Amino acid sequence: xxxxxxxxxxxxxILADPTACYTWAILHFLTMRTAVFLTMVLSINRTISLVLxxxxxLYRTPIVIFCVFVxxxxxxxxxxxxxxxxxxxxxxxxSCMWSGNSEDxxxxxxxxxxxxxxxxTYVLPVLIxxxxxxxxxxxxxxxxxxxxxxxxxxxxxPAKLLSSSQSFIWSSTFHRRYx
Numbered sequence: 592x593x594x595x596x597x598x599x600x601x602x603x604x605i606l607a608d609p610t611a612c613y614t615w616a617i618l619h620f621l622t623m624r625t626a627v628f629l630t631m632v633l634s635i636n637r638t639i640s641l642v643l644x645x646x647x648x649l650y651r652t653p654i655v656i657f658c659v660f661v662x663x664x665x666x667x668x669x670x671x672x673x674x675x676x677x678x679x680x681x682x683x684x685x686s687c688m689w690s691g692n693s694e695d696x697x698x699x700x701x702x703x704x705x706x707x708x709x710x711x712t713y714v715l716p717v718l719i720x721x722x723x724x725x726x727x728x729x730x731x732x733x734x735x736x737x738x739x740x741x742x743x744x745x746x747x748x749p750a751k752l753l754s755s756s757q758s759f760i761w762s763s764t765f766h767r768r769y770x
Contacts, residue, residue: 641730
């Protein structure tokens with residue numbers, strides 16, 4: 592729907608219908624936050640698998656966390672609707688957004704809740720992903736230095752390599768660090 596609005600010089604098109612606007616606002620609300628959340632979960636999973644490579648993966652934990660997050664989002668939608676926020680077409684953003692009556696003082700204070708929830712669902716995952724990227728980069732740089740084969744044993748036959756003291760020191764360092 593937003594692509595059609597862009598093609599028609601920001602005219603609402605199908606989003607002029609209140610039902611379509613509510614549907615689009617709900618889909619926009621759910622998909623944008625879910626995409627950011629799933630990126631965070633994947634980043635955390637990647638960081639854990641790099642830091643602890645031989646640890647068995649947890650398959651159920653991300654699913655449970657995702658179900659709790661979806662329940663949180665549905666609760667947010669219900670609270671938003673019950674507080675009297677409506678979905679209206681925003682010409683500038685070319686999408687349907689939640690809005691309240693600006694003269695109602697209780698809605699002004701309730702809009703703070705929406706802003707805080709937006710910060711929690713967008714800014715907090717960005718911080719977690721950034722920290723995970725730094726940790727992943729540090730682990731990968733550390734492993735790269737450990738996994739480089741010393742030039743003195745690079746072209747050595749496997750039988751001679753096993754008896755080499757350099758190989759023993761290199762492999763014991765690797766195993767000690769990554770057990």
